[in-house]
Amino acid sequence: MPMPELVRRLGRMAALRSALALTAVFVLVSLLAGGAAAWLLEQELEALVDTTLTERHAELGAQLDAAGELERLAATYDEWSKSHRMELWSFETDAGRTLGEPTPQVLETTGYSYVDLEGIFPTERDDWRVFVAPTEGGRLAVAVSAENILESMEIVRNTFLAVGLVVSLVAIAGGLAVGVATQRRHDRILSTLQAISDGNLSARVSPEHDRDDVDTLARRIDESTARTEKLLQQTRGLSVNIAHDLKTPLARLRAQLEREFPASPERESALGQVDGVIESFDGILQIARVEAGDAKTLFAGVSLTDLAETVVATFGPVAEDSGCTLALRPLADPTVLGERGLLVQLVANLVENSLQHGGTSTRIEVGVTPVGIEVLDDGPGIPADERSEVLAPHYRREQSRSTPGHGLGLALAKAIAELHDAELSLTDREDGRGLRARVVFPARAFLTSS
């Protein structure tokens, strides 16, 4: 999987994303808090040492003030130095003489600082904390080996880094685990909902536990799907039962008419009426069945050009005989996923609608475009306010009450389009001359693009 695609998909996983974001915030806050604590500790340590240095400076400064002490202090420096391990002092008189530790580089500094003094004591580190300030008769420097304080600081830093690393790793691992687990539960719900919306009403999330609101959500989805499935089964059972309970008597009636009455115009008329009832009945049942979506299990690749050719070859002569023309206009040859028989019926119904309402010498075109199929005519069209109504079952336009048909053709066309997730629309043609019935398939319905 290419990186941007992976990032895009991760970005769409809400649970994983929020778990990772929370982990990142936690790690950042831990690192900042730890860092601040370490920094404060170091400041505290340094302040402690500096206080000692200031006191020592004041003490020595006071001794230097006393007359005659200068020479004595200088003479006893070695002794002092022995009793003050890891400490030293250096004094530069105004006259330029240096007493105490001969470390001129120390006296070049001012205030508190770290200075590297090599070989004064056999210590591991040569860093010294130094305080230099003028005092009576010259500049006095006091220093203490920084070995302890720097080592302490290092320990603080290392401890902080180690703890920070462990905490971050544990937090990231925990965050990932929680995120992936939650994401998996979300994905399970999502894939189940996808299956349900694809018509598989027996799909269930079936959560393994009942721990939290995600499980409750899953359970509620399962319950409502089960209810919907049951309702649909009842409805289907009902339509089958109605069909059975009404069609058997109709069959009996038809058979009785055929068998018990001699052939006559009256019998033919009665049979015609029975057949009309049956036809209407079949139409309603068919719309109900198409809407139930069972035919989705029969979906296969259908070439729209091939389908349009079939419809034109079938209805072309019918159009010609009523003074109209029916032509094919293939602008593309897409293959869509669908039920061929139903799609033929859809286009046939649109063509028959144009034949019935277009009037004589109507020119009808069946066009195949990259997005679907359309039927255009140059007839009177449908007034804008009637367009949504003509797609409802049993709607028949005022002018068409005299023409045959049970007003189900366009309603069935719409149901078939919806079964394929396609959109059926009736509009004026762009040039305003006639009707344009379009069936636009969703992008996912196409098996090949033209």
Next chain:
Amino acid sequence: MRILVLEDDEQLGAYLDEGLSSAGHQVDVVGDGRHALTAATSSNHDVVVLDRMTPGLDGLAVLKAIRAAGLRVPVLMLTVMNQVEDRVEGLDAGADDYLAKPFAFSELLARLNALARRGEADGSGEPTTLRAQDLELDLVRRRCTRAGQLIELTSMEFRLLETLLRGRGRVQTKTMLLEKVWGLGFVPTTSVVETHVSRLRSRIDKPFDEQLLRTIRGAGYVIDADA
């Protein structure tokens, strides 16, 4: 021929019995699926008609049992639900044809005749030329001639003529033709079959003295077996 009918509606069963008998067939009508299965497996029928919803065993279960027993007898399913998915289910289970209730009796008769003939025709090989008197349809070269004259046909007209010639002597109903020639599982509002038949007639019959393609009122079309 001998026909087994499974129909649980007594009155309808009686009409079927009477109608098929008067058309010269020997008819056994049973009202229960289990009896139908016993009858189908124990005696020799030329064709079986099964209603889809019946007591005991339903028609689909009877059909599956018949096929599981290795019987190849042609089976026509009668159903109140005439939907593509029901049809596919029936055909998958081994049905040879499918007819929605209520039906015209002539439709049932025409379909049973076609089915019985299909059973007989097994193993006789595919003809490459179909004939009726001086009319010849060459299926390999896709050519039609009558009395030696070449006749131009559209592909739909060719298929229509081929279907009528293959079922010579047996009436082809409108819905049978819609299914076989145009592959349509529904009856269009406009007169598709009439229009195509009339065009075919104007090419193969009009210019000649004897008319081969006959209309049977209220039933369908036929090209006679030995016209």
